[in-house]
Amino acid sequence: MAYRKWRADALFTGSGLLNQDQVLITEKEHVEAIVNLQDAGPDIEFLPGLICPGFVNCHCHIELSHMRGLIPERTGLVDFLITVISRRRAKPEFILEMAAAAEQEMYRNGIVAVGDICNNLDSFPIKAKSKMIFHHFIETMGIMPQIAEERYQASVKIRETVISEGFSPAERVSIVPHAPYSVSRDLFEKIALDPDNHLLSIHNQEDAEENRFFLHGDGEFQRLYRVLGIEPSNFNPTGKRSLESYMPYFRSEQHMLLVHNVDTRKEDLEKNKREKLYFCLCPNANLHISGRLPDIPLLMEEGVRLVVGTDSLASNQQLSILEELKTLQAYYPQIETSLLLGWACLNGSKALGMEELTGSFEKGKKPGVLHINNLRDGKFSRESSVKRLV
Ligand SMILES: [Zn+2]
Numbered sequence: 001m002a003y004r005k006w007r008a009d010a011l012f013t014g015s016g017l018l019n020q021d022q023v024l025i026t027e028k029e030h031v032e033a034i035v036n037l038q039d040a041g042p043d044i045e046f047l048p049g050l051i052c053p054g055f056v057n058c059h060c061h062i063e064l065s066h067m068r069g070l071i072p073e074r075t076g077l078v079d080f081l082i083t084v085i086s087r088r089r090a091k092p093e094f095i096l097e098m099a100a101a102a103e104q105e106m107y108r109n110g111i112v113a114v115g116d117i118c119n120n121l122d123s124f125p126i127k128a129k130s131k132m133i134f135h136h137f138i139e140t141m142g143i144m145p146q147i148a149e150e151r152y153q154a155s156v157k158i159r160e161t162v163i164s165e166g167f168s169p170a171e172r173v174s175i176v177p178h179a180p181y182s183v184s185r186d187l188f189e190k191i192a193l194d195p196d197n198h199l200l201s202i203h204n205q206e207d208a209e210e211n212r213f214f215l216h217g218d219g220e221f222q223r224l225y226r227v228l229g230i231e232p233s234n235f236n237p238t239g240k241r242s243l244e245s246y247m248p249y250f251r252s253e254q255h256m257l258l259v260h261n262v263d264t265r266k267e268d269l270e271k272n273k274r275e276k277l278y279f280c281l282c283p284n285a286n287l288h289i290s291g292r293l294p295d296i297p298l299l300m301e302e303g304v305r306l307v308v309g310t311d312s313l314a315s316n317q318q319l320s321i322l323e324e325l326k327t328l329q330a331y332y333p334q335i336e337t338s339l340l341l342g343w344a345c346l347n348g349s350k351a352l353g354m355e356e357l358t359g360s361f362e363k364g365k366k367p368g369v370l371h372i373n374n375l376r377d378g379k380f381s382r383e384s385s386v387k388r389l390v
Helices: 062-067 077-087 092-108 124-128 145-164 185-193 208-216 220-227 242-249 266-271 283-289 296-301 321-331 337-351
Strands: 003-012 017-019 022-027 030-036 044-053 055-060 111-118 133-140 173-177 199-204 255-260 277-281 305-308 369-372 386-388
Touching (some): 055 255, 055 321, 055 337, 062 092, 077 208, 077 220, 092 111, 111 337, 124 133, 133 145, 133 199, 145 173, 145 185, 185 242, 208 242, 266 296, 277 337, 283 321
Parallel strands (some): 055 111, 173 199, 199 255, 277 305
Antiparallel strands (some): 022 030, 044 369, 369 386
8 A cells, every 4th residue: 555654843633733753644645544653664754844634715706716806905895895796797718717727726725625605607617626625605695585586596596507417416515695784584584494505604794884784774785785776775674783683594403604703793602602603714805805803812712613714816815724824823823823723624624514524634534634834933924835745
């Protein structure tokens, strides 16, 4: 058998850090074992830095990759959305070419699994051929209740095509709400009651204006709907903050990925505790769109499960989980490297229901093997980069 043996200054297993006296053994793409150096035999490759399992990108929109560099920074969420909506059209060949480049970029950057948001079938020919594992979130939206059935059925049709064309197994496709402010109660209910929707994702509390819209029905989101030619009175404010307003629609057994959480507060976390809730951080996209990060110390204190995403190239300069971790540690140097890696590896795998395959160096898994260099005192530096070994 063609075993390979790896050693580094530090070995992150998926849940903890081991020192250079431990050796990772792989057989092709599979993990064979982690053993003591004295038991590992000859031909061990030593790498300065850190070895860890492949990264899980819990939030991306590959189909928006052609928008790289198009959207100005720090305009706030509403102007960002208006620009994305007005500029997302492009020639199909260009969309496909940029999606293919984005897929390659993620693979090179050590990503092994992706939760990908899609509004159409554009990116599926690329994703279906990928070596990465995808969960496809077919996104739907519409605040007018009278179009809920039509919008839901359009997403059902996309899901059926994805499965019948062999783009993805059925268990890796769900129909999901875009965001609390863009989905009517009727549409939320259809999504929540869909028996195939075991895993859901939603852009949550990305901006303080979202909570304002739910509490009072006014503010920037009124402007968004006027610009889009939709009468904002179709939206009924609940008088509650957004998370509390929509969470009761969902079944407790449904896994939910809440993405962004920039304006998530302690009261939101206390009022909406659930077993299968994951909070996805996309710090570089948050900085691009509004210049503001979530209250990460609060999320950590409250003990929620954290995962990491890149969001799309419309709001990010690259699709790299390492760059997201570097940003998180630059803003919050107190967060240990092993904790960040745990969010990006095993937590991400669990969130996407892929922990049988990825996220940690357990025998039989195919988690990918990454080498990260240029750490300083165990922390990422600006120069840290990632190379894929397996
Ligand atoms: Zn997004």
